[in-house]
Amino acid sequence: MSIKYGLLALLEREPMYGYQLRSEFERSTGATWPLNIGQVYTTLSRLHRDGLVEETGESDEQGKVVYRLTDPGRTDLARWFTTPVTQDDRPRDELAIKVALAVTTPGVDARAVVQAQRTATVRHLQELTRLKAGAAEEDIAWLLVLDSMIFRAESEVRWLDHSETRLARMPRPPVRPAAAAAETTTQEVPR
Amino acid sequence: MSIKYGLLALLEREPMYGYQLRSEFERSTGATWPLNIGQVYTTLSRLHRDGLVEETGESDEQGKVVYRLTDPGRTDLARWFTTPVTQDDRPRDELAIKVALAVTTPGVDARAVVQAQRTATVRHLQELTRLKAGAAEEDIAWLLVLDSMIFRAESEVRWLDHSETRLARMPRPPVRPAAAAAETTTQEVPR
């Protein structure tokens, strides 16, 4: 969904062709989320099919297919901007799922998972800080995206620390991978 | 991807059938990310095709198709648990994209977007706090997921506030939707 509306927003600024849309999108978000060019074309064709964009007469130079917003497209875009993002819109959080399942999966040391992630996230945070130092002051969009990622990474580190202390005062680290699992449950052991 | 490994992790705990996998997954994550039952079956068939799970002889009751991890499946799962989530793994952040594009889209009041989102996120945060108050102390997985969402929502509010002040000391709120856009740029005006 984000791509669909990303393209519509860029077209609201000015009519554009596919290749241009990709570079503008990546410029606006500091190439944080590189946009696959194939997807731009398929998304554009769907937007065209649904009447949200139309081709300006290809009076332009050869090849380039320039698109422009239609009125329904403008309406849809305005709706997107005025409607907040809800929990249902957000994708599953892989990290949260991983840690949540780690605590109940036999043979997995949940605290090791948390610590490894913490190292990776802190490293990422340093990279973000470095990027921010070199960012142009007038590139507001990119600065906002950068800050967004920094805030998120910081909160992730805090959550990981919080999780570690919560795991520290817990019953028992799960038993060893292979041996000693049968004497408690005694389920039917195949082969 | 999270689903694939979610299923593998549950199967590491104990062999299960599809319907059971869905309920266990939702129980572990507090029904935060409801799991579509159709997807469970298609994912299971892919996992089976790729040799990561196998059917235990359907010695079980009629109907129920019970799956069990294979050794390659166990290996793949262990790799998932020991490899941190990187930036590339994460999906695009729709909110960040929305705000970033709002600042450069004519006719869109970026600060209104930020404020509307803030209201929605604070409301969500209250709901999460309410949920946490009623959560069982021993349900560690669900508590971790809840905390994860709380930490994230809090950081989102902080970022929105930060963005608002950044937007407040900015050149000019973009011009009105329709009129008065041509006298500055004088681009070719179609139709």
Next chain:
DNA sequence: CGACACATGTAACACGTTACATGATTTG
């Protein structure tokens, strides 16, 4: 000329959602 960036598209596949079809078991 040859390499590289620009530009458009298609095919194949993975993943995700919604909706439908089908039947067994449980329970009011």
Next chain:
DNA sequence: CAAATCATGTAACGTGTTACATGTGTCG
């Protein structure tokens, strides 16, 4: 018995990625 829940699956579609095919324009 009727309705709800349990249980498995498929079809259609949207979205995203990777890879390929094809051609133009530019520059060393």
